[in-house]
Amino acid sequence: MDTHQHLIYRDRFGYGWTSGIPALASGDFTLADYRRLTEGAGVAGTIFMEAGVDDADYQKEARFIAGLVGTDGLLGQIASCRPEEETGLEAWLDECGGLKVVGFRRILHVMPDELSRSSQFRANLRRIGAAGLAFDVCVLARQLPIAAELARACGDQQLVLDHCGVPDIAGDAFEAWAAGIDALAALPHVSVKLSGITAYCAPGTATTATLRRWVDHVLDRFGPSRIVWGGDWPVVNLGSGLREWIGITGDLLAGLAPDERQAIAGGNARRIYGV
Template identity: 30%
Template sequence: MIDTHVHFWNYDAVRDSWITEEMQAIRKDFAPKDLIQPFSDLKIEGCIAVQANQSEAENHFLLSLAEQSELIKGIVGWIDLRILDLEERLHYWSAFKLIKGWRHVLQAENDEFILNPEFIAGLQKLKQFNYTYDLLVYHSQLPSLIKMVDQVPNQAFVLDHCGKPNIKSGEIQEWAANIKTLAQNPNVHCKLSGLLAEADWAKWTENEMFKIFDVIFENFGTERVLYGSDWPVMLISRPYADWFYLVNKYAAQFTTEERTSVFSGNAKRFYQL
């Protein structure tokens, strides 16, 4: 089994200002060694380490961690897709085979950024290097995201955290309609991850989560959904095993082959592990 979405960091109060006081549980360092026990207990083979800091130094940081730990099977790094020498930088990073793709924190940007011609031109250069691209947006940004991915045919995309539906309010109809549209693009996959942070951290219910799961699997099927956790961010709500067992309980309705796809096969294909 592969967890397709984990983060590592050496906590810095200024750089990591997004980690608010209410997130006290994650205002500290997190390293691969902290995953050894939960992964061992649950028989999870490894993970995809996803950028948390928007600098190329982050790529070197994650690569250095991967040298120390076999748990890291692939890396989703950061690069500025709008720079003039993008192809040169992509060529440089292509020598580091553990880097499988890239991500920008689009949830912090406006719609103009998502649809910026320079940004889209950068996305169009990724295919020649066989790079994937992780899509991190809020549910309100999905309409712009749909327009964006349609301009980059044949690029392998994966939606992080199911497009961050507003679980807390229960208003998911518009999100569900946008997910249906987005999923019609066969190049877009979806990570079943990060949902605990979008719910009431203390009081979310299994039923709330399964309503989201229903929409995701109805539209992406078991062949385009990747299991992920968003550890350590998810720790603001529950221990790692709680999320794993929740997904596992829902997946009990699937065939053995379908469960294998969700928990490992899709990740191995998508990220070319």
């Protein structure tokens, strides 16, 4: 199960963040495109991950995606939200109850560090948890201590750390990242998403050998029962590409027991996201 499938429909929404990334700056990346790409690759179902659309479009995106859920293996969506705002979250939670939403995300690495430290943000995050929905945490490696602060302040909220905490693999910045992973893994309500990391390798080095110690550290600290898998398409094209990432994942997890591999492949996602 792919828990991190982006889709891009430029005729409907704005994607300002893609303008400086040639591989993503033009063209659509649709559900039909994804299905053609993954045919025969073993992807049984997907969860759409909000694609960082321009602020004016984030609710429109969730309403549109809701109409796609149930087709081409799409099982649900993780929608964008704005927990920092004083009003509006309750109404958005109510509406999302009818939009096949299985979780929420606010991309934090493009926002000021103080955003998630506000009492308003944390109070609203607890509301998401009270609704029984997970929250994906998307931060840079340097922000992992801030993510740990947030997790400790919201102990009843199921959190999923995206992209293994965005390690700087190209720069070999292992120690500080590993310490941040250790702090989050010590909190039982935090899980981690094995996704996106080939894009953090130096060009041409996104291989099983390069990624091994980083993934092994995540496996050791979180254990197979708190890891989900994500493709991160089409952003994964900046690294290995999706089909290559599927193959690398198989190599990296080959030493696990069958039930452990199955937990990461889909069992944990079914539990965490309720799909």
